[in-house]
Amino acid sequence: MIEATNLAKKYGEKVAVAGVTFSVKPGQVTGFLGPNGAGKSTTMRMIVGLDRPTAGSVIVNGRPYAEHRDPLHQVGALLDAKAVHTSRSAYNHLLAMAATHSISTTRVNEVIEMTGLAEVAKKKAGGFSLGMGQRLGIAAALLGDPQTLILDEPVNGLDPEGVLWVRNLVKYLAGQGKTVFLSSHLMSEMAQTADHLIVIGRGRIIADAPIKDIIAGKQQTRTRIRSQQVSELADLLAGEGVSLNSSENETLEVSGLDAHQIARIALDNRVLIYELTPLNASLEEAYFDLTKDEVEFHSHSLANSGGPAPEGN
Amino acid sequence: MSTSTTAKAATPSTAGGAGLTFGGVLKSEWIKLRSLTSTKVLLICTFVAVIGVGTLTAWLRGTIIEQTMKFGGAPTGLPGSSPSGMSAEAAEKTLPPGLELYGIPNGGLQIGILILGSLAVLFISSEFATGMIRSTMTAIPKRLPAFAAKAIVLVVVSYVITVVAAFVTFLISIPILHSYGISMNLQREGLLPAIFLGGLYVAGVALIGLSLGTLLRNSAGGIMVLVALFFVLPFGTQLLSLVPGKFWLHVNEYVPSVAGGRMLEIGHRDAYIDPWAGGLIFLAWILVFLIPAVFTLKKRDV
Numbered sequence: 001m002i003e004a005t006n007l008a009k010k011y012g013e014k015v016a017v018a019g020v021t022f023s024v025k026p027g028q029v030t031g032f033l034g035p036n037g038a039g040k041s042t043t044m045r046m047i048v049g050l051d052r053p054t055a056g057s058v059i060v061n062g063r064p065y066a067e068h069r070d071p072l073h074q075v076g077a078l079l080d081a082k083a084v085h086t087s088r089s090a091y092n093h094l095l096a097m098a099a100t101h102s103i104s105t106t107r108v109n110e111v112i113e114m115t116g117l118a119e120v121a122k123k124k125a126g127g128f129s130l131g132m133g134q135r136l137g138i139a140a141a142l143l144g145d146p147q148t149l150i151l152d153e154p155v156n157g158l159d160p161e162g163v164l165w166v167r168n169l170v171k172y173l174a175g176q177g178k179t180v181f182l183s184s185h186l187m188s189e190m191a192q193t194a195d196h197l198i199v200i201g202r203g204r205i206i207a208d209a210p211i212k213d214i215i216a217g218k219q220q221t222r223t224r225i226r227s228q229q230v231s232e233l234a235d236l237l238a239g240e241g242v243s244l245n246s247s248e249n250e251t252l253e254v255s256g257l258d259a260h261q262i263a264r265i266a267l268d269n270r271v272l273i274y275e276l277t278p279l280n281a282s283l284e285e286a287y288f289d290l291t292k293d294e295v296e297f298h299s300h301s302l303a304n305s306g307g308p309a310p311e312g313n
Numbered sequence: 314m315s316t317s318t319t320a321k322a323a324t325p326s327t328a329g330g331a332g333l334t335f336g337g338v339l340k341s342e343w344i345k346l347r348s349l350t351s352t353k354v355l356l357i358c359t360f361v362a363v364i365g366v367g368t369l370t371a372w373l374r375g376t377i378i379e380q381t382m383k384f385g386g387a388p389t390g391l392p393g394s395s396p397s398g399m400s401a402e403a404a405e406k407t408l409p410p411g412l413e414l415y416g417i418p419n420g421g422l423q424i425g426i427l428i429l430g431s432l433a434v435l436f437i438s439s440e441f442a443t444g445m446i447r448s449t450m451t452a453i454p455k456r457l458p459a460f461a462a463k464a465i466v467l468v469v470v471s472y473v474i475t476v477v478a479a480f481v482t483f484l485i486s487i488p489i490l491h492s493y494g495i496s497m498n499l500q501r502e503g504l505l506p507a508i509f510l511g512g513l514y515v516a517g518v519a520l521i522g523l524s525l526g527t528l529l530r531n532s533a534g535g536i537m538v539l540v541a542l543f544f545v546l547p548f549g550t551q552l553l554s555l556v557p558g559k560f561w562l563h564v565n566e567y568v569p570s571v572a573g574g575r576m577l578e579i580g581h582r583d584a585y586i587d588p589w590a591g592g593l594i595f596l597a598w599i600l601v602f603l604i605p606a607v608f609t610l611k612k613r614d615v
Contacts, residue, residue: 048451049450049454050447050450050451051614052612052613065454066454066455068454070332070333071451071452071453072333072451073332075451077451079447079451082443082444083447084443084444084445085345085439085440085445086443087351088348088349088445092344092348093448095348096344099337099338099341100340100341100453101331101332101333101337101452102332102334
């Protein structure tokens with residue numbers, strides 16, 4: 001459980017996070033989505049106390065992160081895959097992290113095995129590829145078997161097998177009642193992994209809702225029809241609240257009517273339809289819609305803020 | 314939030330461990346120190362170099378005493394002075410200040426200061442440079458225990474290396490000085506305090522190094538400031554003593570390297586500053602760097 005209240009961060013004059021309030025609940029995967037410089041990383045760093053908030057507060061599992069007696073058991077965080085001393089081996093890095101909480105060597109070997117690092121564990125972390133670095137970061141996050149997992153762009157640089165593994169892992173952990181908060185710029189990935197979505201833009205929360213609502217709410221359902229009698233059908237369907245769009249020959253995109261209503265009208269008028277496909281709005285569309293609104297809405301204040309806030313990794 | 318979710322969050326995790334303890338943080342910092350090959354090589358090299366320079370010092374001072382014995386300690390070495398008319402003990406007393414035999418075990422101290430001090434800078438600045446500091450501070454969100462553990466590990470390592478190297482130098486110097494007719498033993502006045510205080514002095518330099526690394530977050534910058542403080546500043550203040558006026562005459566005695574070095578001369582050598590006062594001035598220098606370092610580490614984003 002993560003609860004942020006009016007959380008804000010300024011770097012000098014630049015506003016990175018402009019007073020956000022949200023909560024991340026246990027038992028589900030919460031995605032954190034936003035364009036570069038939107039304040040995702042800054043927000044995540046403030047949760048574990050790496051960045052000091054300019055205003056507001058954030059608590060994890062009931063109290064500020066630093067007040068916990070066993071921080072690594074409360075929160076596992078992957079904020080920066082390169083948060084490792086380059087000359088130290090992956091094994092020794094994890095061993096040093098584990099030692100702070102008296103976590104056993106057995107657990108260290110367990111997370112190495114889990115993240116598929118066994119073969120390179122004794123090698124210097126500085127020589128790791130981006131993907132291997134991510135795996136090491138995830139291994140470190142899992143060390144304390146934490147109640148809350150915070151992952152900043154976890155699939156960045158991972159191979160398809162790794163992406164699938166992370167997806168299954170976070171779903172499994174959420175299924176066990178843990179809180180999972182992950183950011184990603186890959187919206188298709190988010191659509192497959194997250195149950196709930198918090199969208200951030202220019203340091204402000206734009207949307208905070210179940211992912212289904214975000215996709216459904218922003219876009220009317222459209223239906224694609226293919227028929228040889230497109231123009232005739234268009235006349236029959238036209239009406240209040242219905243929009244029609246024909247981009248290709250023998251194809252019509254309809255919104256305002258569902259597939260069932262269209263089929264009924266076609267049958268009643270003896271029009272032959274050879275395709276009737278409901279088109280679900282993709283998360284991409286919903287997302288661009290959301291952020292477009294945000295930018296338009298704030299365009300006047302944008303000019304004053306003096307450019308984009310730092311992404312700050 | 315429902316009560317059931319809070320209850321879930323409170324269930325203990327299966328990874329075991331007693332939570333965050335200072336002992337654990339100390340162990341973690343010790344693992345960090347010993348798991349870097351470069352650090353291990355550097356520590357061994359320091360140990361060898363300190364002993365090497367100390368041995369050279371013993372040999373040099375033996376030679377000086379031999380010369381003094383031959384020429385009767387006459388500073389000009391006039392041929393008229395009686396040759397071999399002086400005992401080793403008498404010759405030893407003519408040694409100029411700063412070359413006393415009790416200081417031999419600390420002959421290589423400057424090397425220790427340079428390398429162990431730089432290592433202390435690197436111990437934290439390399440974490441800032443690589444990003445490791447974010448892992449460290451996520452595991453230890455209160456931050457200060459991490460700094461304290463680093464300080465303790467560095468103090469113990471520098472102290473042990475310096476003192477052990479000093480004792481080894483002492484053992485090597487026994488036969489060398491014996492060949493010049495001088496007996497070197499632990500009963501020699503000032504020898505044991507010099508050895509143990511030498512360790513403290515280097516440990517203090519390590520604390521200054523750690524503080525500089527924390528304040529500047531930059532390896533090259535931290536080491537440069539450390540070198541300037543201990544190897545360049547004393548020359549500068551020595552030149553200042555040539556400036557007319559009483560104030561400038563003793564400025565040199567207050568710089569960290571001179572005050573810290575003075576601490577090792579308990580019961581010896583009259584100077585403007587008492588060895589105890591020298592030690593206190595050096596302690597004040599440590600705090601001048603340590604306190605702002607602790608404060609900024611707690612305050613700043615990492």
